[in-house]
Amino acid sequence: MATCTVRPVETADADDWIRLRTALWPEVPGDHPPEITAFLADRPEAAECFVAEDARGRIVGFAEVGLRSFAEGCLTSPVGYLEGIWVEREARTAGVGRALVRAGEAWALARGCTEMASDRAIDNEASGAFHRAVGFEEAGHVVCYRRSLRPGEHP
Numbered sequence: 001m002a003t004c005t006v007r008p009v010e011t012a013d014a015d016d017w018i019r020l021r022t023a024l025w026p027e028v029p030g031d032h033p034p035e036i037t038a039f040l041a042d043r044p045e046a047a048e049c050f051v052a053e054d055a056r057g058r059i060v061g062f063a064e065v066g067l068r069s070f071a072e073g074c075l076t077s078p079v080g081y082l083e084g085i086w087v088e089r090e091a092r093t094a095g096v097g098r099a100l101v102r103a104g105e106a107w108a109l110a111r112g113c114t115e116m117a118s119d120r121a122i123d124n125e126a127s128g129a130f131h132r133a134v135g136f137e138e139a140g141h142v143v144c145y146r147r148s149l150r151p152g153e154h155p
């Protein structure tokens with residue numbers, strides 16, 4: 001059982017959010033500070049970030065959710081979408097991730113959604129086990145492709 005508090009992110013959490021976001025998505029570290037600054041300034045209607053605070057007040061996890069008009073395998077629109085979730089290693093398997101997902105689901109439900117969707121990398125088996133444990137069922141498999149449009153970079 002998680003001894004954590006889950007709440008929407010606040011301006012004072014910006015540094016923690018950057019740290020956790022960079023841990024989840026290390027490929028584009030430079031993108032996180034400006035995106036977070038813009039989010040906190042604008043508070044868009046169609047997206048939210050929840051943070052989990054442990055008993056000592058440390059931010060140990062976050063989940064970003066949003067509304068999408070379409071999600072693979074879903075029958076309704078818009079759909080609540082779990083865009084990303086990360087829990088610090090030392091705080092894992094204590095219910096923090098589940099609490100973050102439940103907060104995201106409540107957020108989507110309050111915006112009229114009746115379905116929640118998510119995705120994971122095919123080789124992230126732990127994430128697969130987590131998704132199943134918190135109630136998701138597999139809805140499909142998608143292969144992503146890339147093709148450069150720069151002259152000389154494609155045949």
Ligand SMILES: CC(C)(COP(=O)(O)OP(=O)(O)OC[C@H]1O[C@@H](n2cnc3c(N)ncnc32)[C@H](O)[C@@H]1OP(=O)(O)O)[C@@H](O)C(=O)NCCC(=O)NCCS
Binds near residue numbers: 094096119121124131
């Ligand atoms: C996936 C992640 C968010 C889970 O967070 P967590 O706080 O450990 O999850 P919880 O403790 O709330 O676990 C909820 C359920 O998932 C299960 N679970 C969590 N991690 C698991 C793992 N690695 N293997 C198997 N089951 C797992 C738990 O056993 C629990 O099920 P139960 O209630 O039936 O026992 C965390 O491991 C993480 O941040 N991983 C790295 C980032 C990542 O992969 N994010 C997902 C990208 S799509």
